[in-house]
Amino acid sequence: MFASPDLPAAATWGRLRTFLAVYDTGSVRAAAQALQVTPPAVSAAITALEIALGTTLFGKSGRGIVATDSGEIFAGYVRKLLGLLAEAAGAVHDADRGRVRIGAVATASEYVLPALMATFARAHPGVELSLSVLTRGELFARAADHVFDIALAGRPPRGAGLVTAARRANRLVLVGRPGLVEDPLTTPWLLTGIGSGTRDTTLSLLSRLQAAPPLLTLGTSGAAVAAAREGLGVTLVHEEAAREHLAAGELVAYDVPGTPLDRPWHVCTSQEPTSATRLFVAHLCDPEQVGGAAFHTRSRPKG
Known part of the structure; x- marks a missing residue:
């Protein structure tokens, strides 16, 4: 089926926002709560878009729903459209x-x-x-x-x-509690969460050094720095995140080849x-x- 010529009329700001809320949450109910509308209103918006597009955007998966191939493609366009509209709203002022x-x-x-x-x-x-x-x-x-x-x-x-x-x-420096170890490659390395650029840089550095110290994921830079202050290990961190602790003597910078890194x-x-x-x-x-x-x-x- 081909999209209806009425698609521009059906693809209102509200319906596109609703579609993206369902796409991001994987649930009509969760999208309704986020948008502060009723679940039937969310379902009606999705149905209107599906009729205008001539395709199904979501399918059931267990207790939730997932985007179809068409829904995945449509989501990319919707995110750009809403982003541009919001940008335009700011640009006119x-x-x-x-x-x-x-x-x-x-x-x-x-x-x-x-x-x-x-x-x-x-x-x-x-x-x-x-x-x-x-x-x-x-x-x-x-x-x-x-x-x-x-x-x-x-x-x-x-x-x-x-x-x-x-x-x-900006620099990435390796920090830990004073007097923690003689060789920082033998102590646990504290990592930020998956998806973090600092985590990826840390793992890449260890790979280049052919080092395999114990790894412990803490989530955020703040949590990794706090854990380093308590002596749990060392962490590669943006210098600004550790500057006050370095100045106070609570942390020190440890030298390993390739550090500090300019970032x-x-x-x-x-x-x-x-x-x-x-x-x-x-x-x-x-x-x-x-x-x-x-x-x-x-x-x-x-x-």
Whole structure:
């Protein structure tokens, strides 16, 4: 069956949001709760889209539902459409009255962004800011779908369609409690969660060193640092996440070949950022506004 010519009329903002909620949650009931509507309203929205598309979008799987092949394909387009519509809604406003949707990896959201967002909010109170925290892979996938105006993480993957608008120096250092071990490759290494760029870098480093220490997954950088302070092992972590503990002598940096690693922070945007997004990037790069936390705009490679 082919899609009905009435698809544009059927694919309203509300129905597309409903479809994506069902797709992400795998449940009509969960989607209804998230959207604060009734389950029959969710089912009706999905049915309307299926009739207009001439295909089935979901099928039953146990007690839940899963997307069909058609549903998987449609989800990619829907995410882009909603992202672009949200971007357009922000783009039509002047810079000082727009909005900036920020996506960041966990460490950046905890140790880099709070102070920067606070100074920006004080300087530009009319701009609406939002922050979402995702793993590196999810972050850049969503940013490519225009779900975010800014992505803050490491270098964007090639072909992501993103531009590095600004960068700031950053290092990964191996830290642990003082006097923990003579050889850090013989003690447990504390890892962040699956999907974390820092975790992948840690495992890659151990592979290059042909080392096989015990591994313990803690989830977040904050949890890994806390565990390292308690003497559970060592952890490769963004220097900013351990700086205060290093300065206080609660942690020390341990040397292994290949460390520390340079991993600059990248502020990434679309090819045509909104005026509010450009204003936010300019703020990040202004030492008078953010002091030593300032980014720089030298060299703008495309992702």
